[in-house]
Amino acid sequence: xxxxxxxxGGLVQAGGxxxxxxxxxxxxxxxxxxxxxxxxxxxxxxxxxxxxRSGGTSYYADSVKGRFTISRDNAxxxxxxxxxxxxxxxxxxxxxxxxxxxxxxxxxSYDYWGQGTQVTVAS
Numbered sequence: 001x002x003x004x005x006x007x008x009g010g011l012v013q014a015g016g017x018x019x020x021x022x023x024x025x026x027x028x029x030x031x032x033x034x035x036x037x038x039x040x041x042x043x044x045x046x047x048x049x050x051x052x053r054s055g056g057t058s059y060y061a062d063s064v065k066g067r068f069t070i071s072r073d074n075a076x077x078x079x080x081x082x083x084x085x086x087x088x089x090x091x092x093x094x095x096x097x098x099x100x101x102x103x104x105x106x107x108x109s110y111d112y113w114g115q116g117t118q119v120t121v122a123s
Contacts, residue, residue, distance in 0.1 A: 035098075045095070
């Protein structure tokens, strides 16, 4: 079992930045690829970014490429999502997720999920 707790969400003006963190507890953090997903009101949950177990490989959704950066600190059991140049369309609940294996963009590939943190971008 892996427990994931997100933090760092909030209200920010368009063009601003936020840094989300997801702290993991339980089994060995470095065993898991980590992903960030988001769900806006009335929409399905969608992939944002994922990172490999070592942190050497990452993938991004086209909508956030060049603005968001995923990273991890295995010594701290934490994965981060640095979000810059935020837009109102980035408003959503952001979830982190873990999977035992290589990074994937498919939501159903993930085994463990956090409760989410709200990000609201005001125009």
